[in-house]
Amino acid sequence: MRAEITREYVDQVEEAIARHDAPFILGTMAELYPADITTVLYELDEQESKYVMDLLPPEVGAQILSDLDYDIRTGFLQTFTSQEIARYVNLMNSDDAVDILNEQSVKTREEVLALLDNEEKAAAILDLLHYEEDCAGGLMAKELVKVNLNWRVRQCIEEIRRQAEEVQKIYTVYVVDNRDVLVGRVSVKTLLLAKDDTLVKDIYNPDVISIESFRDEGEVVTVMQKYALEAIPVVNIQKRLLGRITIDDVIDVMQEQAELSRQLMTGITENVEEDDSVFRISRSRLPWLIIGMIGGLLAAQFMGLFEDDIALLPAVALFVPLITATGGNVGIQSSSIIIQTLSSNTVIFDNFAQRLLKVLLVALLNAVIISGLVFTLTYLFRHELTLSIVVSAALFSVVMLASLMGTLTPLVLDRFGINPAVAAGPFITTANDLLGLAIYFSVAHMLYNL
């Protein structure tokens, strides 16, 4: 049932565009789902994509525009007139329409809004434009099916019939009172199975989980996942029903968050993909490379203080990579577990002192094992007792301190509202390199009595 989009098909489409062969394009694309046509458009340039869009039925075009990556969409829509954008926006769910309008210039946005002939949609969009993008209000759509507590099943079915065209997926029918306050829900299944003249208040389920419009998108994800909801109603502080968020939007948020953490952890500062330009990929990487470079030069400056020691005892220099690598690994492992707790919104009832004690116990266990192994191996290979003691003692301290730093840094960043995943990346590695070297050379200087 799934269409496989091949390189050959994309080539055929490009040739068909070149010879203006609309029947070929329409004929083959009628077999495809909009999401598959989107895949094809990613391979075409903007003029070619525009040619295809103009051929497709507007409903399919609206779906494709909703699906497109926002950075590609922004460029693509610059080849569209406001009239053309309005034609598609008329056919979109209000949440997708708002996403697209938010990407346009103020002028285009105003023009498109003025051109919408669906007044209900225009009002819904205007309302949604007030919310911040990363809160529940910014994720919700106005399209939903709601019925009044005092209606009969017959009226509900008429209402569903009336709204059926607007609302693509019903999921749950929301029940409100006369002041539009959300009081419960009723499933289509229940309505289907009930008698026509039954009152909603006699069959509805008052048990409904909702979320306030000002809540952060992360909270939306947590609540929907915890209670396995495929849609959640959004209410204002008076509990009036404002809209609803569906699971597909939440999955997009989850993916964006995972992507963002991964990029923070690997020291990439922009949301880039492999098919972005060389310049953009390069630019996304340079900031952390430069910070790492500055860290490396600071390390060189610091080790310069011990240049005479190194000349005298070059063996000390040999263990620098061991010290810095271990510090980096321990730091990243420690920060990882804290970031996981912070991002999963798990309730941790243990107090801070208990958590820290645990971190230190884990660090102690690993520090003893690692430095014990290093002492044994170094002594076996080099037969220098002082050197073996210096290296393993420094390593022990590095494991302990890197654990502490890896644990505290994400907590501190989180407290200051910075995404703690930053701490699992080059930041912690760079900091730990310097910390590790400071410990190592201090220990060496001390134990060798230099």
Next chain:
Amino acid sequence: MRAEITREYVDQVEEAIARHDAPFILGTMAELYPADITTVLYELDEQESKYVMDLLPPEVGAQILSDLDYDIRTGFLQTFTSQEIARYVNLMNSDDAVDILNEQSVKTREEVLALLDNEEKAAAILDLLHYEEDCAGGLMAKELVKVNLNWRVRQCIEEIRRQAEEVQKIYTVYVVDNRDVLVGRVSVKTLLLAKDDTLVKDIYNPDVISIESFRDEGEVVTVMQKYALEAIPVVNIQKRLLGRITIDDVIDVMQEQAELSRQLMTGITENVEEDDSVFRISRSRLPWLIIGMIGGLLAAQFMGLFEDDIALLPAVALFVPLITATGGNVGIQSSSIIIQTLSSNTVIFDNFAQRLLKVLLVALLNAVIISGLVFTLTYLFRHELTLSIVVSAALFSVVMLASLMGTLTPLVLDRFGINPAVAAGPFITTANDLLGLAIYFSVAHMLYNL
């Protein structure tokens, strides 16, 4: 509408358990959703949890058991008799029941299966036990609503009524032919709006996306996300309808995958959380710490070859952290973008040579900038031309080679069926440390004519 579970409430529950105050527990928990009771159970020990479970209605208990983390559940269920487990399994969806049975010993599993009084459920579970856990068949539940192509709407509504108790959420009604082959779908909304004697074949939608039972769980995620599905029917190779996968299971898979990648990237080898034991957390970290340590000792051995050079020119040693850190950062950044492409199942139409050329262009751009900066800064601070040339030339080569390795390693791992996210972690850092040092000391040895 959301209950906040507080430390105080957990303490009150523990005290109530101690004095066997069932009315307090039942009274307060009646206000909670099963997912919230699960949160409370995480804070109790196994005996306390068992006491609570025995009080709760079996439907709530079944929901809680389905929700519990599998590692906690496995231990918890050891305090249950086979009769008790069977009572809950009777009330679960077949996919959750199979997950739980798969965690039990063969003896318990057989006993529970023999004790199930719902024969239809037992047959469904037996069937599902045949599938691998990480394929579509292992994710699906047998519960779904299907109707025959030749039925009338009246029959369909009777069927939904009949199956209503078994199937918690309908989403879509699947349409099959007389041989049980999936031929389409029809929404409850359509059935609701159609006349009683309409034939299914006149109103159904033949456009249905399905997935074969042997497909990998990653493919299930990709397809459901691409087409924004909240449920997908699972078929065998003859297209017979076997079951369906719902979005909540797919979200769990997505989270597990994200979690796994994150742990691989941070060098943690077991699925641990902050509330696991000190021993378990320590054990999950040791393997990569030891591999990193071996890498560090190999680096020491290698640098030992140049011990005389270092004694003569200790300044060379000062830049070792710069070289290793830059190699590590570049390697992780490069592997990150490839892993992203691999994990998102994005179709990349460019051929391998084009992709590699792009990687090398990005690397060249960054290598020129970074080594240019380092040359300038080193010369400004130390006024040693040869040293500045050695450091910046080595850095240039390290950036180029680490980019290449960071790109090729995940591709090679993926080819051999190993999760490429391994390459974004300590693996690439350790390998790049050794590579960087080899380049650096070779360049130094050459340019200084040592």
